Structures are given as C-alpha cells and as structure tokens.
Amino acid sequence: MSERLVVIGADAAGMSAASQARRLKGPDELEIVAFERGHFTSFSACGIPYWVGGDVAERDELIARTPEEHRERDIDLRMQTEVVRIDVAEQRVRAKDLASGEEYWTSYDKLVIATGARPVRPQLPGIDAPGVHGVQTLDDGQALLDTLQRTEGRKAVVVGAGYIGVEMAEALMNRGYEVTVVNRGSQPMATLDPDMGRLVGEAMAGMGIEMVNDAEVTKILTGDDGRVRAVATEDAEYPADVVILGIGVRPETELAREAGLPLGTHGGLLTDRAMRVRGHENVFSGGDCVEVHDLVSGSERHIALGTHANKHGQVIGSNAGGGYATFPGVVGTAVSKVCDLEIARTGLREKDARAAGLQYVKVAIESTNRAGYYPGAALMTVKMLAERRSGRLLGVQIVGREGAAKRVDIAAVALTAGMTVDQMVSLDLGYAPPFSPVWDPILVAARKAVTAVRKAG
Amino acid sequence: MSERLVVIGADAAGMSAASQARRLKGPDELEIVAFERGHFTSFSACGIPYWVGGDVAERDELIARTPEEHRERDIDLRMQTEVVRIDVAEQRVRAKDLASGEEYWTSYDKLVIATGARPVRPQLPGIDAPGVHGVQTLDDGQALLDTLQRTEGRKAVVVGAGYIGVEMAEALMNRGYEVTVVNRGSQPMATLDPDMGRLVGEAMAGMGIEMVNDAEVTKILTGDDGRVRAVATEDAEYPADVVILGIGVRPETELAREAGLPLGTHGGLLTDRAMRVRGHENVFSGGDCVEVHDLVSGSERHIALGTHANKHGQVIGSNAGGGYATFPGVVGTAVSKVCDLEIARTGLREKDARAAGLQYVKVAIESTNRAGYYPGAALMTVKMLAERRSGRLLGVQIVGREGAAKRVDIAAVALTAGMTVDQMVSLDLGYAPPFSPVWDPILVAARKAVTAVRKAG
Numbered sequence: 001m002s003e004r005l006v007v008i009g010a011d012a013a014g015m016s017a018a019s020q021a022r023r024l025k026g027p028d029e030l031e032i033v034a035f036e037r038g039h040f041t042s043f044s045a046c047g048i049p050y051w052v053g054g055d056v057a058e059r060d061e062l063i064a065r066t067p068e069e070h071r072e073r074d075i076d077l078r079m080q081t082e083v084v085r086i087d088v089a090e091q092r093v094r095a096k097d098l099a100s101g102e103e104y105w106t107s108y109d110k111l112v113i114a115t116g117a118r119p120v121r122p123q124l125p126g127i128d129a130p131g132v133h134g135v136q137t138l139d140d141g142q143a144l145l146d147t148l149q150r151t152e153g154r155k156a157v158v159v160g161a162g163y164i165g166v167e168m169a170e171a172l173m174n175r176g177y178e179v180t181v182v183n184r185g186s187q188p189m190a191t192l193d194p195d196m197g198r199l200v201g202e203a204m205a206g207m208g209i210e211m212v213n214d215a216e217v218t219k220i221l222t223g224d225d226g227r228v229r230a231v232a233t234e235d236a237e238y239p240a241d242v243v244i245l246g247i248g249v250r251p252e253t254e255l256a257r258e259a260g261l262p263l264g265t266h267g268g269l270l271t272d273r274a275m276r277v278r279g280h281e282n283v284f285s286g287g288d289c290v291e292v293h294d295l296v297s298g299s300e301r302h303i304a305l306g307t308h309a310n311k312h313g314q315v316i317g318s319n320a321g322g323g324y325a326t327f328p329g330v331v332g333t334a335v336s337k338v339c340d341l342e343i344a345r346t347g348l349r350e351k352d353a354r355a356a357g358l359q360y361v362k363v364a365i366e367s368t369n370r371a372g373y374y375p376g377a378a379l380m381t382v383k384m385l386a387e388r389r390s391g392r393l394l395g396v397q398i399v400g401r402e403g404a405a406k407r408v409d410i411a412a413v414a415l416t417a418g419m420t421v422d423q424m425v426s427l428d429l430g431y432a433p434p435f436s437p438v439w440d441p442i443l444v445a446a447r448k449a450v451t452a453v454r455k456a457g
Numbered sequence: 458m459s460e461r462l463v464v465i466g467a468d469a470a471g472m473s474a475a476s477q478a479r480r481l482k483g484p485d486e487l488e489i490v491a492f493e494r495g496h497f498t499s500f501s502a503c504g505i506p507y508w509v510g511g512d513v514a515e516r517d518e519l520i521a522r523t524p525e526e527h528r529e530r531d532i533d534l535r536m537q538t539e540v541v542r543i544d545v546a547e548q549r550v551r552a553k554d555l556a557s558g559e560e561y562w563t564s565y566d567k568l569v570i571a572t573g574a575r576p577v578r579p580q581l582p583g584i585d586a587p588g589v590h591g592v593q594t595l596d597d598g599q600a601l602l603d604t605l606q607r608t609e610g611r612k613a614v615v616v617g618a619g620y621i622g623v624e625m626a627e628a629l630m631n632r633g634y635e636v637t638v639v640n641r642g643s644q645p646m647a648t649l650d651p652d653m654g655r656l657v658g659e660a661m662a663g664m665g666i667e668m669v670n671d672a673e674v675t676k677i678l679t680g681d682d683g684r685v686r687a688v689a690t691e692d693a694e695y696p697a698d699v700v701i702l703g704i705g706v707r708p709e710t711e712l713a714r715e716a717g718l719p720l721g722t723h724g725g726l727l728t729d730r731a732m733r734v735r736g737h738e739n740v741f742s743g744g745d746c747v748e749v750h751d752l753v754s755g756s757e758r759h760i761a762l763g764t765h766a767n768k769h770g771q772v773i774g775s776n777a778g779g780g781y782a783t784f785p786g787v788v789g790t791a792v793s794k795v796c797d798l799e800i801a802r803t804g805l806r807e808k809d810a811r812a813a814g815l816q817y818v819k820v821a822i823e824s825t826n827r828a829g830y831y832p833g834a835a836l837m838t839v840k841m842l843a844e845r846r847s848g849r850l851l852g853v854q855i856v857g858r859e860g861a862a863k864r865v866d867i868a869a870v871a872l873t874a875g876m877t878v879d880q881m882v883s884l885d886l887g888y889a890p891p892f893s894p895v896w897d898p899i900l901v902a903a904r905k906a907v908t909a910v911r912k913a914g
Contacts (some may be wrong), residue, residue: 003731043831044828044890044895046888046889046895047828047830047831047889047890050500050830050831050890050891054665055831055832056830056831056832061830062830070754099510103515109596152578153698163889165529172568180551185770197645223768230616239529257466273716292561305888306888306895307886307893307895307896308885310895310896311882311883326883327883328880328883330885331885332885333886333888334887334889335886335887335889335892335893336889337889337891337892344887346885346887362863367842371501371503373501373504373507373519374504374512374513374631375512375519377515377762391574403863405863405889405892406860406863406892406893407863407866407889407896408887409864409866409867409884409886410866410870410885412884412885412887413867413870413874413876413884414870414874416872416874416876416880416884416885417870417874417875417876419870419874423785423873425871426768426783426784426785426786427769427866427869427873428764428787428788428789428790428803428869428873429761429790429791429794429869430790430791430792430803430862430865430866431763431791432620432765432791432792432793432794432862433501433503433504434794434862435506435792435794435862436764436792437862438469438501438503438763438767439764440764440866441769444794446645447771
C-alpha cells in the first residue's frame with residue numbers, strides 16, 4: 001500500500017527531503033506531494049548578492065532544480081499553492097491555489113514542514129515605498145535589479161550590517177553605487193565579538209563604504225514621486241536612491257504555531273535528531289524554520305543557512321524514505337566576504353560563552369595565509385576562546401584576506417570533536433610555503449591559548 | 458647550579474628547541490651550546506624551489522633567524538662546527554671546527570640531536586658533474602642559481618616526481634626552461650595513489666612539462682667541457698643543460714647509530730612522545746632525523762617536513778626547559794602545487810591501508826571550490842578511504858585548482874579525532890558561494906563513502 005509524503009515549501013530543505021525520499025522509494029511505494037507558494041524551487045538565496053552585484057549573470061544560474069526537473073522525478077509539485085492550515089490530528093493540510101483561490105484538503109502519512117524564514121521588516125514610515133528592497137527571494141532580487149536599472153542616482157543605503165548587509169554593500173559597490181551601511185550595533189557583524197567586528201568595519205570604511213554604527217533607523221523618507229529619497233535615523237538623514245533591508249530573518253512558523261507544534265525561544269520548530277518535530281513521529285521539519293542544537297553550548301539556536309537546510313533535507317528524506325540518518329547539531333560556522341576581506345566564525349562568541357555559564361580565556365594573533373616570504377602573503381587576525389581549566393576549544397573568529405575564511409573549518413571540526421587547544425597544537429595541518437606559514441595561523445592561536453589557559457589557572 | 462643543553466644541528470628542530478628552552482630558563486640556569494656544520498641557521502628548505510623559480514627574490518628571506526639573532530638570545534652557537542661523535546655514557550659530544558680542524562669534547566646534561574636528513578644521491582656515472590644539483594640547503598640553492606645564470610641552454614631534467622621534483626619542475630618552467638621529469642614510478646607523486654597521481658601527471662603534461670614515467674636513470678652524460686649534457690635511462694637520452702635531483706631524503710643518523718641509539722626501519726631515531734630518544738632520558742631528537750608515529754596506521758614513518766620539525770623543537774625545548782609538552786604523532790598531511798594545480802593528501806593510501814591490515818572502501822568525487830555559479834569555480838577531485846564496517850576515515854587525497862589543497866585540513870582533523878565518514882557528513886563547515894558549494898567537496902565525498910561502507914557490509 002502506497003504512503004503519501006506531503007512537503008510544505010519547495011526550497012532547499014523541502015526538496016532535498018523529497019528527492020532523497022524518492023531515491024529510497026519509488027512512486028509505487030511513496031507518493032510525494034509538494035506545495036510551494038512562490039514561483040521558484042530549490043534556489044540559492046545566498047547567491048542573490050552575487051547576482052545583484054553582477055558576478056552571476058543570470059537568475060537561472062541560482063536555481064539548482066526547476067519545477068519541471070522535480071516533476072520528472074515523480075514529485076507532484078504544486079506551485080503557487082499555499083498551505084494555509086496543518087491539521088495534525090487528522091493528518092491533513094489545507095492548500096490554497098493562489099491563482100484560482102480554490103482551497104482543498106490533502107491527507108498525509110508523513111509531513112515535512114519546510115516553510116523557511118521571513119525577513120524582519122520593521123514597521124517604519126515609508127518602509128513600503130518603491131526603492132526599498134529585501135533580498136530574500138529571487139523575485140526580491142529581480143525587483144531590486146529592476147530598480148537599479150531604472151535608478152539614475154548613485155547612492156545606496158544598506159540597513160543592517162550582518163551577512164546580508166555586508167554582502168549587499170559589496171554588490172552595490174560593484175554596481176558603482178556610493179554605499180552607506182546603517183547599523184544598530186556598535187560594530188558591523190554582530191555574529192562576531194565587537195573587537196573582531198571593528199576590524200571588519202575599518203576594512204569596509206577603507207574600501208570607501210560609509211559605516212554608520214549605533215544608529216537606529218526611524219523612517220524612510222520619500223520624494224514627490226513617492227519613491228525613497230533618504231533613510232532617517234534619530235541624528236541624521238542619509239540620501240538614498242535605493243535602500244536594502246538586511247536586518248535578519250525569523251523562522252516562518254505561523255502555520256506550525258497554529259497547529260500546536262512545539263516552538264523554541266527563537267520561534268523555530270523544535271525537532272529531535274532525526275529531524276522529527278518533537279512529540280510528532282510522522283511530522284518532520286528542517287531548514288530555516290527550525291531551531292538547531294548547538295553542540296558547543298548545548299542550547300538551541302536559529303541559523304538560516306543553505307548548507308544546514310540541505311543537510312536537514314537529506315536527513316528527513318532518508319528517514320521518511322525508510323532509511324536512517326540524523327543531524328546531530330551545529331557548531332555555528334559561518335563565512336562571508338566583503339570585496340577581498342574574508343570573515344569567518346565558529347563556536348561561541350564571548351557573550352555566548354558567558355550566557356552558557358562557561359568561563360573562558362581569549363587570545364588573538366596576527367599571522368599570514370602563506371609563508372611570509374611567499375608572494376601574496378596576506379595578514380589575518382585569529383581570535384580563539386578556550387574554556388578555563390579544561391582548555392576545551394570554544395570558538396574561533398577570523399578576519400583577513402585571501403585564505404582566511406575557510407581556515408575556520410579546522411576549528412569547526414575540532415569543536416565537533418571536543419578537542420582542547422592543547423590537542424590542537426599538534427594537529428597535522430597541510431604545510432607548504434604557498435599555502436601556510438610553517439605554523440598555520442590556527443596553530444599559532446592554539447599555542448597562545450594553551451599558555452593563556454595555564455596562566456588563568 | 459647551571460645545566461648545559463647541547464644541540465646538534467641549528468635548523469628548524471634544533472633551534473626551535475634551543476629557543477623554547479631559553480624562553481623557559483635564563484642563561485643563569487641553563488647554558489645552551491649549539492653546533493652547526495653548515496653556514497646557515499633556521500632556514501626554510503621548503504622555500505628553495507620558490508627562490509630558484511623567482512617568486513622569492515633573496516636568499517635571506519628564507520632565513521627565519523640568523524646566527525647573530527640566536528646569539529642575542531644567549532645561545533652559544535658554533536657555526537661550521539661538526540659533531541663527529543656522541544658519547545652517551547660520558548654525556549659528551551666531540552666537535553670539530555671545520556675551519557681549523559681542531560677537535561674537542563663538550564659535556565652535556567641534556568642533548569638534542571637534530572641532524573636532519575640528507576638527499577638520496579644514487580651512485581651513477583656522472584652524478585657529480587657540474588650542472589647536477591640537489592636542492593637541500595641554501596648553498597645548494599645558490600649553486601643551482603649560479604648554474605642557471607651561467608647556462609646558455611634551456612633544457613632541464615628533474616629526476617624524481619615527488620614534492621621536490623614537481624615543485625622544481627614549476628620553478629624551472631618559471632625560469633623559462635623546457636622541463637622533463639624522469640620518474641621511476643608509473644605516475645608522479647608516489648605519496649598519492651596511482652589514480653590520483655595520474656591526474657597530476659596529466660595536468661603537468663598539459664602545462665608543457667615532459668613526463669617520463671617508469672624510467673630508471675642509468676647515468677648522467679657529460680660533454681667535452683665535463684658539464685652535464687643529458688640524462689640517460691635504459692631506453693632513451695634526455696638532453697639537459699641542468700639536472701635536479703629530487704629523489705627524496707634519508708634520516709641523517711650515522712652519528713646516532715654509532716652512538717648505539719635506537720633506529721627504526723626507515724633509519725630514523727625512535728623517540729617517545731616527549732621526543733626523548735627511547736631509553737635515554739636526557740637525549741632528545743626531532744625533525745628530519747626521527748621517525749614519527751602514524752596515528753592512523755599505528756606504525757612509524759619517516760616524514761621530512763618543516764612543520765613537524767618546528768613542532769618537535771617546541772616540544773623538546775619545553776621538556777628540556779623544565780616544562781611539559783608532547784608530540785602525539787602525525788596523520789600524514791602534505792600539500793603542494795605545480796603552477797595552479799594543487800595537490801594534497803592525509804592519512805593512508807590504499808597500499809598503506811593494506812599494509813596495516815585494514816580493509817577499506819574507496820570513493821572519488823568531483824566537485825568545485827566555490828558554488829558552481831560563482832566566478833572562478835574550479836574543479837577538484839577528492840578521493841576518500843574509509844575502514845570497512847566501522848566507517849572510520851582512513852585517508853583523503855585531493856587534486857584540483859585553487860582552494861583544493863588546504864581543504865585536506867578538514868580530513869586531517871577528522872582523522873586525528875578518529876571520526877567516521879558518517880560523522881563527517883554532518884560537519885558544520887563554512888558555506889558561502891565564494892568559498893564552497895552548499896555541500897563542501899569533503900562532505901560530498903563523505904556522503905558517498907557512507908553509502909560505500911554500507912554496501913560493503
């Protein structure tokens with residue numbers, strides 16, 4: 001007898017789950033129905049800044065798999081169809097065809113909630129004016145590109161200085177705009193400690209980006225044509241032909257909340273390691289709408305990131321297709337860049353460690369990506385936190401040039417393995433002059449951390 | 458009462474040891490005497506190919522610390538002084554001033570043997586002809602550069618296709634030479650499995666390097682002027698204005714052998730984890746003259762690599778200076794490049810696994826360094842071995858372009874931690890389109906390895 005798997009949301013997590021389940025079970029054993037309210041499937045939201053900036057020529061390059069390609073794999077994909085209710089007791093969802101307005105129930109044996117996240121959009125005067133753009137979906141990206149092509153002015157204001165904010169600052173620089181970044185925090189990149197965020201801010205200022213910190217946007221000012229003309233804070237006005245909102249995202253879990261499913265303190269769905277919604281054996285969830293377990297602090301976090309969504313989908317699809325897989329959690333790795341500045345972090349920041357009740361030592365070192373004498377040797381700063389007494393690695397942040405960001409992977413694996421900084425000092429990392437100094441920067445930081453742990457007692 | 462630490466060999470291991478011991482104990486507590494038979498201290502032998510190739514302009518850039526700098530740290534450094542005998546029973550060494558010929562005994566409380574390695578130099582007819590060069594020391598490098606400046610021809614033959622061989626092939630290409638690499642093995646880079654070595658060979662041929670495999674050099678042919686004119690194998694002759702020997706190195710342990718110290722099957726000194734020569738509490742050894750413990754196979758290996766030598770020196774200096782540190786072993790990580798081709802390996806090759814009695818599965822995948830749609834996305838091949846049944850990672854080899862080599866560090870840490878490929882699939886590695894596809898190539902390989910382990914049963 002055939003089972004039915006229903007998927008809500010046809011992006012990374014949802015369609016990875018559907019594809020993996022299909023690999024394990026053919027259409028005779030498993031019917032798969034997927035609902036998507038938007039126009040696109042399986043696209044790379046992380047790629048939008050590079051499309052806007054001109055590094056990626058065509059929107060379609062960001063689409064990993066089209067609706068047609070999913071359908072060829074025997075997935076009954078219903079586009080522009082929004083799920084408006086989940087009925088857990090009756091094992092069914094109510095879908096609405098957005099074109100016709102028609103609504104109908106579809107029953108499920110297993111359900112995947114992959115509703116993603118929605119951008120934070122503060123209720124400010126003028127926020128809906130033409131020329132104010134989010135960059136969450138491909139439609140958002142296209143609308144922004146249309147504005148950029150139409151705009152005669154050359155001033156852009158980016159609100160927010162997290163990953164999306166700094167990546168969009170680069171994209172608009174590449175488009176020839178004068179860019180101002182308005183940021184609520186004291187430094188850009190609140191995902192770093194302020195001392196490391198300051199390095200990012202200084203480098204961005206050095207690239208000609210106007211950095212405005214400690215500034216709360218109070219309203220968006222519009223001109224006679226109704227289009228945006230400036231962004232206002234309490235203290236100043238910043239002229240803008242275009243405004244990008246990069247303030248962050250929240251889990252899209254209204255449906256789940258209405259269905260009585262368990263949400264965490266960040267508003268994301270709570271799952272077990274098999275990515276089943278807690279307390280619900282036949283309901284799975286993954287991607288930007290769930291909270292993930294932080295292996296370092298032991299608490300739950302919300303991290304909207306394509307790589308997690310893909311892994312979640314893979315795990316869900318394996319389990320829903322009769323296989324077995326788990327997602328143990330994250331250590332909080334993230335990498336980004338602004339022009340040639342590379343930014344990376346993994347594990348806990350100082351405030352995360354304090355919040356988790358962990359006492360720590362911190363060290364920071366400067367080193368190079370290559371042997372100092374090798375052409376193109378470029379500086380990076382590595383900050384490392386280690387637990388007091390135990391010496392267990394707690395976190396690493398890196399700001400530098402070429403070769404800086406992906407070095408964080410070394411720390412990510414060490415965190416996953418629960419290594420101490422003492423153990424890290426003898427890690428056998430790749431050494432050759434074009435690739436590393438004889439002591440890799442991560443090892444230099446670990447050596448200094450070992451001393452700091454010993455001194456702290 | 459002051460102790461005396463005697464160091465034999467003033468390069469990476471020896472002088473790291475001396476410097477670290479000096480950091481822990483001042484000259485009132487610890488006298489440090491270091492003997493060096495050559496002209497230089499603490500230089501980067503790994504940098505010589507880049508100096509010869511012109512990437513590094515000056516010899517002195519390769520010198521991390523000069524004799525004068527060491528002496529400023531209260532180290533009694535005796536240059537061009539060779540230790541000709543170690544008398545373990547009497548705790549003394551016999552030194553010979555190479556200028557005056559004078560010999561004398563110096564007693565020690567603690568001894569560091571850091572005599573390094575010597576290049577393999579087969580006893581072939583013509584091997585000592587002008588124009589035939591090794592590239593082990595700075596003097597070697599200078600002699601080669603002198604030859605290159607004097608040579609009117611433009612043909613170079615490199616004998617050997619390991620790290621030194623392929624790096625010297627690049628260096629001579631950069632100098633405008635037509636390069637032939639004559640290699641005993643069936644593929645270059647015998648530190649890789651043949652299937653991965655073949656990728657290197659094909660790429661080098663594509664760069665215009667003539668690759669001659671399965672060829673044993675029988676003699677070096679000289680011209681009327683006595684200088685090299687060709688390299689002969691059983692089958693052919695390869696015209697050469699200059700010949701580079703890159704056949705490998707052997708531990709320089711003749712002194713140690715004569716002193717009755719324990720050597721392993723590769724001819725290197727055997728040490729404990731504190732880098733003390735086995736059975737000798739007050740004799741330490743490190744760098745290219747020791748064998749290292751392979752954490753994956755459990756056996757001893759000889760690996761001549763500056764990064765290990767520096768770590769050994771650090772450990773020896775800590776212990777000799779009254780502190781405590783250990784060197785647990787290696788996993789066999791190495792990275793290299795030929796022009797824009799990057800080469801990396803860690804852990805066991807297939808034949809290493811077989812020799813260790815380990816049954817394994819192997820997979821190979823192709824992926825990119827960046828998101829496929831991001832400019833400059835370049836291919837790499839990742840091969841992964843995992844133990845049958847347990848799924849424990851055994852080794853990784855990577856051949857590709859930019860961003861390929863240092864990805865091996867992820868596997869190096871995972872090997873050190875004893876991770877299974879299943880655990881690796883959920884590693885939280887840095888993802889953003891300029892740095893990685895949504896599934897990092899290492900994760901793609903791990904996923905495929907998980908399936909292979911399951912199928913192998």
